[in-house]
Amino acid sequence: MPNSPFRAQSARSPQDIIGGLALVAIAVLALYLVKDLPASSRVGFASGTAPRLFAYALIALGAIVTLGGWLKEGPGVDRPAIGTAILAAFAGAVSLVAFILIKTSLGTVAMVAILIALALVSLVVLARIDGFPNDSRFALRSMIAILGSVLFFAFAIRILGLAVTGIPMVMLATAAAPGYRWKEAIAFAIGITIFCGLLFPFALGQPIPLWPTF
Amino acid sequence: MELVSNLAHGFAVAVTPMNILLCLIGALVGTLIGVLPGIGPIATIAMLLPITYKLDPTGALIMLSGIYYGAQYGGSTTAILVNLPGESSSVVTAIDGHQMAKQGRAGAALAIAAIGSFIAGTFGTILLAALGKPLTQVAQAFGPADYCALMVLGLVCAVVLASGSVIKAIAMIFLGLLLSTVGTDLETGEQRMTLGFLPLADGIEFVTLAMGMFGFAEILKNLEQEESRDLVDQKVTNLMPTKEDMKEAAPAIARGTLLGSVLGILPGGGAVLAAFGAYTLEKKLSKTPEKFGKGAIAGVAGPESANNAAAQTSFIPLLTLGIPPNAVMAIMVGAMTIHGIVPGPQIMTKQPDLFWGLVASMWLGNAMLVIINLPLVGLWVRLLRVPYRMLFPAILFFCAIGVYSINNQPFDVVLTAFFGLAGYFLLKFGFEPAPMLVAFVLGKIMEEKLRQAMLLSRGDAWTFLDFSKHPISAVLMIVSTILLVMALLPSIRKKRDEVFVE
C-alpha cells in the first residue's frame, strides 16, 4: 500500500489532519479577536503585532501538520478523541453565540458555568443519538463528572462555602470512575471535605469561605 | 578570610533555637504547600505574614524563605507522583519524573530530586555568600534586548522538550506564545483577546493553564480505561536510586547546578529558563536521548538541581540590590517593610545579621529538607497505592481550592476546567503540552522585553544584533539561530528520507 503513488491522495493520519485544522481554527479566532488592535506603531511593535505574528505562524504550522497528515501514514483518531473534538467545538460554538446574545448582568462565572453545563447536557442528548460513537459514551461520562464537579465548585464556593461545596463536588467527581459505590463516595467526600476545611482556612489561613454566606 | 568570618557570624545568628525552629517550620509548611497542587508559596506567604509581625525581622525572613525553597522541593513531589506541576520549573520535572513513577520508580525519582536539590542548594548558597556583589553586576549588564534574546534562545531549546514530532512541538510553542498575549497590553492598556471578561484582563494565570493541561487532562486520559486501575502500572521497585541511577544522575546534577546558579541571578525569567535549559542540555549530551520523555533519570536530576540552584541564587538581586526578582520575593520585601526594613543596596552592610543569618539558614533549611524528604519518599510512594478512583477526586478538589486561592477568583477555576478539556484534546491528537507551557511563560517576558528594546532603540530592529550596543543579545541571537538549524535539520532530513522510502 505505501508504495502506491496514488495512496497519497487519501487521508492517512486523521489525527494530524484534525489537530492541524484545530490549530488553524484557533489562530483564525485569535486574528478575529485582535482585528481592532493596531498591527504596528512608530517603533514597529504595537499591541496587535505579537498576537498577529504568533497567529500567522500557527496557521502556517497548522497547515504543515494537516498536510503532513495527508501525506504520511500516522495514527488514527480513537472514539473518545472524536467525542472531545465534538465537545470542544460544540462548547466553543455555544459559548460564543450565547456570549454575543446574553452579554447581560449575569456574573461572568455564572454565565460561563451555565454555558459549559448546557454544552455538556446537550452532549448527553447527542450521545444517545444513533450513529454517535458508542464507546465515547464512557469518556463523556467521566468528562461530564470531572468538568461538572469543577464547574460546580467554581460556581458554589463563594456562595455556599467550602464545607457545603466540597461534599457534592467530590461525590460528583467520583462518578467519573466506572462502578459507583454510594457509601464509599459519601464517606470519602465527607472525610476529604473535613480535611480540607481544616487545612486551608485554618492551618494555612487562606481567605476561603468555609460556611454559606447568605 | 572575610567570607569565613561572615559565614560564622551568619551561623551564629541562624542556629539560635528559635531561628532553627522557624527554619524548620518554614521548610515543613513549604513542603506541604508545595505538595498540595495549585496552592503556591505566594498565597501562603501572604497569609502567614501576620504571624511574622511578632517575630524579629531575621526570624521572619528565615521562615518565609524556608517556605519558598520548601515549596520548590514539595512541588517536584506532586509533579513526579501525579503529573501536576505547580509552577513553571516543575513542568520539566513532570515529563520524565511522572514516567518514572508510572514504571514503579517513583522512589528513585523523588530521592534523586531531593539529593540533587540539596547539592544544588548548597552550591547556590555558597555562591550567593561568596560572589553576591560581582554576580549582581552580571545581572545588571542584561538589558531588555539581551533578555529578549535570552528568551528566544529559551524558545529554541523548548523544541527539545518534545519527544514526538518536531513540527508539532513548534506549533505548540506558538500556541503557548499566542496564549501568553491574552490580557491587557502593558504599554497601551488595550484589552487583547479577553472577550470582555474582566478576570482575563491580567492574562491567563500560569497555574490554571498548567493544572488544566497537565492535571485535569491526565485524569481524563487515565479514566478512559473501562477498568478501574491504579496509577502505577508496575510493581514499585526500590525506594532509593540504584548505583546505576546515581552514576547516570551525578553528572546531570553537577551540570544542572552550574546552569541553574548562573541563570537564577537574572531577575524575571532566569529561574524559569534554568530547569528546562538543564533538560535540553542533558538530552543533547545523553548517549540515549531517545529515553528522554520515557523516564530518564538524568531528565529529573538535571532540571531539579538547576531549579533549586536558581531558587537560591535568585535571592542575589534581592539581597544585594533590594530588588525583588519575582512575586515571592516581592512579598518578602513587603515583609521586610512591615518590619521597618526597606531593602536597598545597603542591606548587606546595614543589616549584616539579617543578610548572613539568612544565608546561613538557607543552607540549614536545605539540609533539613533533604532530611525531611528522604524518609517521606516511602510515604509518598505508598500514596500511589491509594486506589485511583479515590485519588483523582481528591486531586480535583485540591486543585480547585488551590487555583481558587491564587486570586480568590472562581473564574480561574472555570478556566482550569476549560484548559483540562483542551489539554485532553491535545493529548488525543498527539500534541505535547510541555513546550506550550514553557513558551507561555517565556512569551510574556519576551514580548515585554522586545517592546522595551524597540522603544529604547526607537524602532530599530537591528538593535538585537548590534555588537557595539548589545553584545550579549547579538551572541545569544546567533547561538539561537545555530541551534534552531541544528534542531530542524535532522527532522527535515528524516522527512526527505521518508519521502524517498515511499
Place this chain on the structure above:
Amino acid sequence: MKTMKKFALGAVLALSANAALAQGYPARPITMIVPFAAGGPTDVIARIVGESMSKTLGQPIIIENVAGAGGTTGITRAAKAAADGYTIAMGHMGTHGAAAGLYPNMGYNPQTDFAPIGLAAGTPIVIVTRKDLPVKDFKEFAAYAKANEKTINNANAGNGSVSHITCVLLHDMLKIDPNAIPYRGTGPAVADLISGKVDYICDQIVSVSAQISGGTIKGLAIATPSRSPSLPNVPTTTESGLPGYQVSAWNAVFAPKGTPADITKKLNDALVTAVTDPATRKKLEGLGGVVPDAKGASPEALAALVKSENERWVPLLKAKVKP
C-alpha cells in the same frame, strides 16, 4: 402597588436586620479586599492598618488580595459585596481617583458606590533619575528633558500604574511628550534605572527611598508640601519651582454603599485609633508614608478627596492616555 408594598416591607426588614446587625458588629472576621498583589505598598499599608483595626474591633481582619486590571477587579467585588460591614476594601488613588479615566467599562462608580470610611496613609511621589544623568536638581532636569524630549526615556510600571499616571501629569505640566517604556511592575523598572538603561521614573517613595539613600539612583524632587523625614535631602517640588505638582498615592478604607451608619462609624473609629496610635504611625511613617490626623481620616475628608482626585485625573487621562 404590590411591588411598592413588597419594596416597603423589604426596606423595613432590611433596616431592622441592619440595626440588629450593627449592635453585635463585628461578630465574625472582617474581610479587607486589597486590589493589588501581596507585598506591594498598598498591601503593606493595609496589613499594618488592618492589624491595629482588628485589635480595636476585637475580630480579625483578613486581607484578601484580589489583583487585576489596575485594582478595579478587587474594587468591583467590594462594591458588589453585601453592605454589612464584613467586606471592606483598601481603595487607592488609582482605583478611586484615576481608574474612571482609564477604564471606560469599569464595574463601579468611585464616588457613588461606596461609603467612605477614611484615609489610611499616602505615599508621596518622588521623581528619580539614573545616577549619571547630567542634571543636578529638578530645574536642570526640566530643562534637560525639554531639550532632549526625543531621546530621553521615562520608565513606568505599565499602563495605568501609579508611576505611569503621575508621570503623565508631570509631562503635562512640563509640556513634554517623551518616550515611555512600560515594565511589568516597579521592581524591573527600578532595576533598569539603576543600571542606567532608562533615564527617570516617577514612583512612590517606599519603592525608591532605600535606593536613593544607597546612592544607586538620584532623587530630584518629592511631590509633597514639606520634605519627607525618610529622605531629608530630597527637595520638594515647591522648592524646585513646580508647586502645582503635589501627588501622593493615597490609600483609604471604603465600605460598600448602604453599609449602616453605625457600622461605618465603628469602622472609622477603629481606623482613627489606628492612624493616631504612635506605634502604627511610626510603622507607616517608616515607609515614607504621610499619615492623616483624626480629622484627615474622617469619611467627609475622604469623600472630598475622592471627588477632587476624580476631577484632577479623569479629564487628564481621558485626554492623554488612549484606552
